[in-house]
Amino acid sequence: MKSTSLSLIAGVVALAAVTGFAAATAPGDGGTTEAKTATRLPVERSSLLCPAPGLSDLAETTYTSFTPAGGGGGGGEAGTAELKQSTSATAEDATGKGGSKNKKDKKTADAGKPVVSLKEPGKPATADASGADTPALVGTATGRLAPGWTAQQTTTVEAGSGRGLLGVSCTGPDTDFWFPAASTAKSREDYVHLTNPDDTAAVADIELYGPDGSLKSDVGEGITVPARSSVPVLISTLTSEVAEDVTVHVTTRTGRVGAVIRTADDETGSDWLAASADPSGTLVLPGIPADATSVRLVVFAPSDADADLNVKLLGKNGAISPVGHEDLHVKSRMTASIDLKDITKGEPGSLLLTPARSNKSTPVVAALRVVRGKGSGQEVGYIPATAPVGAQATVADNRAKGSTLSLTAPDATATVKVTASAGSEGGEQVVKTYTVKGRTTLAVTPPVPSGLKGGYALTVRTESGGPVYAARTLSIPLNGVQMFTVQTLPDDGGTVEVPAAVQDLAVLDD
Incomplete structure (x- = not known):
């Protein structure tokens, strides 16, 4: 038999083994080969990257x-889910701080040890770190721990220009990220954190766009991110131009990275800005707190066409158009922004952006800069446009008090099931079902595990109707400031569509 035929047989067998549902009838049996439809199977491997949370000795x-x-991943295999220190960042930091040889050796040794190791589905695992020298984390989950694996990094900084509650859902690696709502203003100090999970170096480009278009930069190209390390880049060092609202575009020439922006403002504190959902003509930005004192919308049109958008606030009782800001014109490759002030007026809401003309839909990216409090009590958070919950979405690090879950149905009424997991140190899961009316936002205090000890996770599943978009606000009062952070809940990608495989022995004929 020819080697080509042997390769084809091996390919058919391997594909059948992977999918597990290939079907065929042998020739001569009088049957026919029947192709079956694609199905969704749990993923068997997931990757997450958490940026370095430091920059302050007061960081906790x-x-x-x-x-x-219930993910059912890995064919029942136990698997692992571990977050480890990024090795290069650890070594460089120890050297840069002038640490002793013993300190450097210890940090290098610790780089290979898991900072957080998850043992079983349904129960969170937690770990704590302190200080400015905490490195980025690189993580992988396999087997039954891979489907829907989620990690949250929450940092409290009590004082200083970086003070605030900074929360971010650790991101998966990718090659393309959009960040509206960054800034090169004198009062801001924004860093792009690039983390490389792989064993070879990645090369990234950072482009900046202001209200008048591209900001000149000679140093934003060809940024090398060494293997399994993290590189912070101060945005204001990439250009001499000053702009209050800047859209940051991160792409990779080689390799892949996780990307997120840490913002800091002299008056409103700091938080993480996660990437916007992929460019789309319709976007949803869920979870504006009821007591927001300032809401700023930042939008960017990456294509060659201008975008004309309708702006709607989806509140408790329906959709309204903000007076004076019913629509927004966004020029091609320019950043547009509008100050919506205290748009929620004491009620929680979400923002819906749709094409102003039904026959013209231009893709855009968007994010909200949200401020709560006044004067010295101000605190900032960010809400990027996000994808819907889909089949399942999860947010980790919820506390006994201080969590608010916002659910938005921009079209049809929907029903969702919310599961509060077991606690990290004790407690039993609790499940509750909510109905979200079409064109409204429902903000609830989520269920808390019975007998809770430690933190817990919230998992949202769409039961009917929809689509549904969700966000979780975590609030922690500290020193008279209502510190907060908002994380959106897009579909966790715990399953993937696998095409049906069919044996066709005709390909073996000479």
Whole structure:
């Protein structure tokens, strides 16, 4: 038999083994080969990257790792889910700080040890870190711990220009990220954190766009991110131009990275700005707090066409158009922004952006800069446009008090099931079902596990109707400031569509 035929047989067998549902009838049996439809199977491997949370000796960070129960991944294999220190960042930091040889050796040794190791689905694992020298984390989950694996990094900084509650859902690696709502203003100090999970170096480009278009930069190209390390880049060093609202575009020439922006403002504190959902003609930005004192919308049109958008606030009782800001014109490759002030007027809401003309839909990216409080009590948070919950979405690091879950149905009424997991140190899961009326936002205090000890995770599943978009606000009062952070809940990608495989022995004929 020819080697080509042997290769084809091996390919058919391997594909059948992977999918597990290939079907065929042998020739001569009088049957026919029947192709079956594609199905969704749990993923068997997931990757997450958490940026370095430091920049302050006062930083106190909690990591929470969680996989929802019932994922059924890895064919029943136990698997692992571990977050480890990024090795290069650890070594460089120890050297740069002038640490002793013993300190450097210890940090290098610690780089290979898990900071957080998850043992089972349905129960979070947590770890704490302190200080400015805490490195980025690189993580992988396999087997039954891979489907829906989620990690949250929450940092509290009590004082200084970087003070605030900074929360971010650790991101998966990719090659393309959009960040509206960054800034090169004198009062801001924004860093792009690039983390490389792989064993070879990645090369990234950073482009900046202001209200008048591209900002000149000679140093934003060809940024090398060494293997399994993290590189912070101060945005204001990439250009001499000053702009209050800047859109940051991160792409990679080689390799892949996780990307997120840490913002800091002299008056409103700091938080993480996560990437916007992929460019689209319709976007949803869920979870504006009821007591927001300032809401600023930042939008960017990456294509060659201008975008004309309708702006709607989806509140408790329906959709309204903000007076004076019913629509927004966004020029091609320019950043547009509008100050919506205290748009929610004491009620929670979400923002819906749709094409102003039904026959013209231009893709855009968007984010909200949200401020709560006044004067010295101000605190900032960010809400990027996000994808819908889909089949399942999870957010980790919820506390006994201070969590608010916002659910938005921009079209049809929907029903969702919310599961509060077991606690990291004790407690039993609780499940509750909510109905979200079409064109409204429902903000609730989420269920809390019975007998809760430690932190817990929330998993949202769409039961009917929809689509549904969700965000979780975590609030922690500290020194008279209502510190907060908002994380959106897009579909966790715990399953993937696998095409049906069919044996066709005709390909073996000479």
